[in-house]
Amino acid sequence: MNDSTAAFDLASLVAAHDDVNAYEAVVPPIVQTSLFTFSSYAEMEQTYKGLKVRPTYSRGLNPTVRIFEEKVAAMEGAEDGLAFGSGMAAISSTVITFVKPGDRVVCVRHVYPDAYRLFETLLSRYGVSVTYVDGRDEAAVEAALPGATLFYMESPTSWTMETHDVQSLAAMAKRHGVITAIDNSWASPVFQQPIKLGVDLVLHSASKYLGGHSDVVAGVVVGSKEMIGRIRSGTLPYLGGKLSPFDAWLLIRGLRTLPIRMKAHEAAALHVARRLLDHDAVASVEHPGLGNQLPAGLSGTSGLFSFTFREGAVDIAKFTDALSLFKIGVSWGGHESLVVPAQVVRVQAAGPNSAIDFGVSANMVRLHVGLEGADALWNDLAAAIDSARLA
Ligand SMILES: Cc1ncc(COP(=O)(O)O)c(C=O)c1O
Structure with missing residues (x-):
């Protein structure tokens, strides 16, 4: 992590918005209810006229879910947020x-499948x-943007870990409206x-780092009040993919340790990635932190990256089965910690086979480096490579 991130007072933002007047409890309650009743005809009428904002039904507004939304919005520096299932x-x-x-959407290539x-x-x-572009090729992005409605980005991209100059791409999109x-x-x-x-x-699969404990499937979007308001009133009520109060409560718990978890994932993943890069069975390591400098706007790296075995060096099925700390998933x-061998996802039966479309080679392996300890994880990988060597 560089100095600018260290100076950012994330901890105080994570603690924000807990005051829901519940017995001064340090942890907000799970408001596990589908509906909220009104004390009178007049109160119900005021609410329906929009003169009073209060929960009516949890598909619309739930206090526990709202705390999670406000926390993520604060952490991202956004005005508002909206959480999903x-x-x-x-x-x-x-x-x-x-x-x-x-309408036409422009999308960077190699997004989440x-x-x-x-x-x-x-x-x-x-x-x-949809027009797909290589987000690293700014001239190609500039050429694709005129006349588009939405530019969808992901940086780094899934599997291939291509990083983009997000600030420059966002400014370009703004110029084209x-x-x-x-x-x-x-x-x-x-x-x-x-x-x-x-x-x-800004979108998140909150099932990943925001939750951080692999016990919730959830999502969130943050942005301006106006744009989030359009999703809240124009789409969410009818598509209905609302987050549940209990899952929101688990996510609030996860957020409290997000900064320290991210630092631990970063350190362990970099350790493992550098050791892999030096290994004679490995052809390349796709990890944004291995170059001289991170792209502008990215101040650190997380625990997910890929690497590619040299052709014929290792029996990848045997390597996968020999791992013990890295679970297959x-x-x-x-x-x-988790391992996904690309050759398995390349044979996925349903849907367009984006792993192949995306140039994910059969010798590629994706790792998620967890919190078990960098040395133990490297030893697990090194022993599994040794036991699966072909040449
Ligand atoms: C980068 C990325 N975005 C979005 C998603 C989708 O999130 P969810 O599984 O919570 O629907 C995933 C899930 O794996 C992901 O890896």
Whole structure:
């Protein structure tokens, strides 16, 4: 982590918005209710006329969910936030709010595969087209933007870990009057705050680092009051992908340790990535922190990265099975270390096979480096490579 992130007082923001007048409890209550009753006809009428803001039904407003939304908005430096029952619910509701038939979306290549499938299968059915660009090629982005409605970003990208100059891309989109949205799940607000880089809407799979314990599936979007208001009133009530109060409570708990977890993921992943880079069985390591300098706006790196074995060096199935601390599984962002061999996701039966479309080679392996300890994790990987060597 560099000095600017260390100086950022994230801890005080994480502590914000807990005062819900509940017996002065240090932890806010789980308001586990579907509906809220009114004391009188007059109060109900005032609420429906919009003269009084108070919860009516938890699909709209729930106090525990609201605390989570306000915390994430504060951490990202945004005016407002809205939470969902999954990251994909946040992504789909946001995108659908801002596009209509005939519109065009520009999307950086190699985004999270289910976001790509949303664009390829659902948006195309409703007459919205998508242009994919290499986000590192600013001339290509500039050429694609005129006439587009929305520019969808992810930096670093899934699997291939391509990083972009988010500030420069956001400024470019602004010049062309194009709304910008970014998936910030990988960096978390600890390492990247895209609102401050000029992006309009910041999305998270809160199932990842925000939750941090692999016990919740959730999503959130933050942005200006006006834009979040459009999603809140124009899309969420009808698509209905609302976060539950109990899951919001777990996420609030997760947020309290986000800064220290991110520092621990960063240190352990960098240790493992550097050791892999030096290993003779490894052809390349796709980790944004291994170059001389991080891209502008990214102040640190998280625990997720990929590496590629030299062709014929290792039996990848045997390597995977020989690991003991790294569990075999998708998702990431929790306390635990995980491994995904690319050759398995490349044979996925359903949907467009984006792993191949995205140039993910069969020799690639994705790791999530958890909190078990860098030395123990490296020893686990080194022993598994040794036991699976072919050449
Ligand atoms: C980068 C990224 N964005 C979005 C998502 C989708 O989030 P969720 O699984 O919470 O719907 C994922 C899930 O793996 C992801 O890796």
